[in-house]
Amino acid sequence: xxxxxxxxxxxxxxxxxxxxxxxxxxxxxxxxxxxxxxxxxxxxxxxxxxxxxxxxxxxxxxxxxxxxxxxxxxxxxxxxxxxxxxxxxxxxxxxxxxxxxxxxxxxxxxxxxxxxxxxxxxxxxxxxxxxxxxxxxxxxxxx
Numbered sequence: 001x002x003x004x005x006x007x008x009x010x011x012x013x014x015x016x017x018x019x020x021x022x023x024x025x026x027x028x029x030x031x032x033x034x035x036x037x038x039x040x041x042x043x044x045x046x047x048x049x050x051x052x053x054x055x056x057x058x059x060x061x062x063x064x065x066x067x068x069x070x071x072x073x074x075x076x077x078x079x080x081x082x083x084x085x086x087x088x089x090x091x092x093x094x095x096x097x098x099x100x101x102x103x104x105x106x107x108x109x110x111x112x113x114x115x116x117x118x119x120x121x122x123x124x125x126x127x128x129x130x131x132x133x134x135x136x137x138x139x140x141x142x143x
Contacts, residue, residue: 003053008133009116012057015066017124021116021132024076029112051135054100054116058129064122065090068100072111081117084108088121094128105134 009021030039054068069086071078087100105114116132 003133003135007135008131009054010130010132012129012131014058015060015118015120015125015128015130018117018119020078021118023115024078025114025134026076027109027112027114050105052102052105052133053135054102054130054132056094056096056098056128057131058127059096060091060094060125060128062123062125063091063094063120063128066094066128067117067119067121068102069117069119070102070106070109071115071117072109073113073115074111076113078113078115081115082111083117091122 007025009023009025011022013019013022032039052070060066065088067086067088070084071081072084073079073081085102085106087102089098089100118130
């Protein structure tokens with residue numbers, strides 16, 4: 001995988017309680033083309049697949065499950081976030097090297113800011129780290 005430093009949500013982020021990704025990705029302001037009356041609402045999930053990698057880099061303990069949600073908003077403070085997708089992963093699935101099922105940015109990613117939200121269910125973990133970001137392409141385990 002090739003990561004750009006500008007497209008990383010979480011770089012070995014320790015998740016010990018519910019938290020947003022360390023970084024927010026700014027997809028750029030909506031632009032108004034010449035001779036048009038309104039700004040376009042871009043959707044980076046349409047067209048060629050934009051690869052996303054969310055991977056456990058340190059195994060988790062204690063929690064029942066971890067919900068990972070991809071959220072968008074029109075402001076960097078995420079005062080009114082909208083969830084594009086989310087996934088629950090049980091503790092047994094949070095081992096080193098485990099990945100979230102979502103491998104691409106999905107349709108409806110049409111606002112300026114993007115982040116991940118990690119929601120812990122059960123007891124807060126004392127260990128557990130995530131690496132997450134947009135990549136140029138994801139490797140797989142099957143050849």
